[in-house]
Amino acid sequence: MAEQPKTAEPARARLSPRKKQQISRGIQYAILAVLLVGVILYADWGSLAQNFAKGEVAREALPDLFTIALRNTIIYAVGGFVFSFVLGLVLALMRLSQVLPYRWIAILYIEIFRGLPALLIFLLITFLPLALPGFEVPFGTYGQGILGLGLVGSAYQAEVFRAGLQAVPKGQIEAARSLGMSAFRAQLTVVIPQAVRMVIPPTTNQFVALLKDSSLVLFLGVSGEYVELAKFGNDLASQFANATPIMVAGVTYLIVTIPLGYLASRLEGRKGGTR
Amino acid sequence: MTHAIELRDLHKHFGKNEVLKGIDMTVDPGQVVCVIGPSGSGKSTLLRCVNLLETPTRGKVFVEGVEVTDPDVDIDAVRRRIGMVFQQFNLFPHMTVLENVMIAQRRVLKRSKKEAEAVARENLEKVGVGAKCDALPGQLSGGQQQRVAIARALAMNPDLMLFDEPTSALDPELVGDVLTVMRKLAEEGMTMMVVTHEMGFARQVADRVVFMDGGVIVEDGPSSQVIGDPQHERTRTFLHRVLHPED
Numbered sequence: 001m002a003e004q005p006k007t008a009e010p011a012r013a014r015l016s017p018r019k020k021q022q023i024s025r026g027i028q029y030a031i032l033a034v035l036l037v038g039v040i041l042y043a044d045w046g047s048l049a050q051n052f053a054k055g056e057v058a059r060e061a062l063p064d065l066f067t068i069a070l071r072n073t074i075i076y077a078v079g080g081f082v083f084s085f086v087l088g089l090v091l092a093l094m095r096l097s098q099v100l101p102y103r104w105i106a107i108l109y110i111e112i113f114r115g116l117p118a119l120l121i122f123l124l125i126t127f128l129p130l131a132l133p134g135f136e137v138p139f140g141t142y143g144q145g146i147l148g149l150g151l152v153g154s155a156y157q158a159e160v161f162r163a164g165l166q167a168v169p170k171g172q173i174e175a176a177r178s179l180g181m182s183a184f185r186a187q188l189t190v191v192i193p194q195a196v197r198m199v200i201p202p203t204t205n206q207f208v209a210l211l212k213d214s215s216l217v218l219f220l221g222v223s224g225e226y227v228e229l230a231k232f233g234n235d236l237a238s239q240f241a242n243a244t245p246i247m248v249a250g251v252t253y254l255i256v257t258i259p260l261g262y263l264a265s266r267l268e269g270r271k272g273g274t275r
Numbered sequence: 276m277t278h279a280i281e282l283r284d285l286h287k288h289f290g291k292n293e294v295l296k297g298i299d300m301t302v303d304p305g306q307v308v309c310v311i312g313p314s315g316s317g318k319s320t321l322l323r324c325v326n327l328l329e330t331p332t333r334g335k336v337f338v339e340g341v342e343v344t345d346p347d348v349d350i351d352a353v354r355r356r357i358g359m360v361f362q363q364f365n366l367f368p369h370m371t372v373l374e375n376v377m378i379a380q381r382r383v384l385k386r387s388k389k390e391a392e393a394v395a396r397e398n399l400e401k402v403g404v405g406a407k408c409d410a411l412p413g414q415l416s417g418g419q420q421q422r423v424a425i426a427r428a429l430a431m432n433p434d435l436m437l438f439d440e441p442t443s444a445l446d447p448e449l450v451g452d453v454l455t456v457m458r459k460l461a462e463e464g465m466t467m468m469v470v471t472h473e474m475g476f477a478r479q480v481a482d483r484v485v486f487m488d489g490g491v492i493v494e495d496g497p498s499s500q501v502i503g504d505p506q507h508e509r510t511r512t513f514l515h516r517v518l519h520p521e522d
Contacts, residue, residue: 175365175367
């Protein structure tokens with residue numbers, strides 16, 4: 001074969017990859033700077049501060065922000081969480097049951113309550129007394145809010161549990177059964193405890209979702225001592241014709257949700273470490 | 276005399292795949308029977324049919340004279356008398372070693388906590404992991420885990436024990452500890468049916484060796500004969516491959 005001509009030269013004429021990268025990065029910084037300057041010059045900072053971060057209005061929110069609003073948010077979220085944890089586990093077990101109608105019921109439930117907007121469920125709950133004369137959700141507004149969150153949350157939690165139950169190796173059931181445990185006993189002592197441990201991280205995320213969805217209690221027409229963060233912020237905002245209370249409520253949500261989010265991802269990282 | 280295990284014309288299909296094609300065999304009380312054969316020959320399925328972890332498609336299984344394939348039989352009660360040890364140990368990872376050995380005693384045999392713990396410690400001591408009571412299974416070596424699994428089965432005071440390739444998942448240097456425990460059990464007169472690839476163990480410990488291939492029993496006889504002087508060509512080929520893998 002004839003000797004190849006040297007071909008290293010042509011690349012020289014163009015920019016090296018490193019140079020190209022530098023230029024590209026420079027352009028990105030330039031765009032960012034232009035946007036920032038634009039926002040700073042365009043926005044009316046005084047007016048924004050007046051409407052979204054007004055000190056006097058923010059002070060009005062205390063101490064009820066924590067003693068009533070946050071407390072109620074936590075009551076709704078924890079209540080809805082307990083509800084959805086229990087019902088979710090039952091639904092997951094039904095979903096995996098040998099009995100076909102159980103599977104159907106569970107699938108139907110899960111599909112409906114995951115498919116509907118949570119808001120719709122809350123609106124429907126307000127019509128329950130009309131539909132069922134004489135029926136009252138126990139614990140009043142708390143009961144209604146917890147019912148709404150629980151109905152929706154359990155559909156999601158059921159799928160979380162299903163994944164966990166299916167992730168327990170088949171050999172675990174075989175070992176339990178070969179020791180003479182009944183199918184029910186094997187589920188109870190061997191499968192469910194392992195499944196619950198496995199789903200702790202996604203379940204934490206579910207709790208965060210419920211905490212945020214508790215703002216839908218707003219649509220139950222609550223008032224006074226039953227208000228949670230969103231309603232509380234909204235009411236104060238109307239009263240002062242100022243958005244600051246909504247911002248304050250938002251920050252309060254973040255104080256709870258961000259640490260929980262970190263907790264969930266930490267738990268996720270640790271998963272499997274003990275195995 | 277009633278057989279400890281009796282299999283009559285046992286068939287098992289998985290879909291269209293016929294894994295067992297008519298098995299007849301017995302295990303007598305106090306006997307140690309090793310089942311050997313190439314992978315896919317149906318030996319694990321056969322073993323799992325004894326305590327009905329697999330439901331036979333056709334045929335009957337008797338354990339101590341009771342037909343366990345009878346739909347009316349209380350299978351949980353039968354399984355209580357049959358200890359089983361798995362290739363993958365299948366310890367409960369969320370419980371300590373001690374709890375693993377206690378849980379079925381407590382929940383199934385309804386023993387008191389004190390009694391269950393005493394029995395558990397005694398059996399863990401016997402298999403040489405008495406010092407590991409408070410460890411979680413994940414903290415133990417494979418050999419230790421398998422010995423805990425044996426202790427867990429023994430704690431139920433079974434009449435017979437099934438072993439499904441108990442050393443196949445172990446590092447080579449840990450196989451010996453498990454085999455030693457099994458040998459001790461055999462010497463104590465435990466009835467054992469063992470699916471294994473450990474020819475040395477089969478030859479020295481088993482009263483009988485059953486060679487399976489393609490879903491049927493090819494050869495069934497005293498261990499010295501089946502391993503030392505096999506009568507069938509298929510047995511000879513298999514043993515040659517196992518004992519001289521590099522030929």
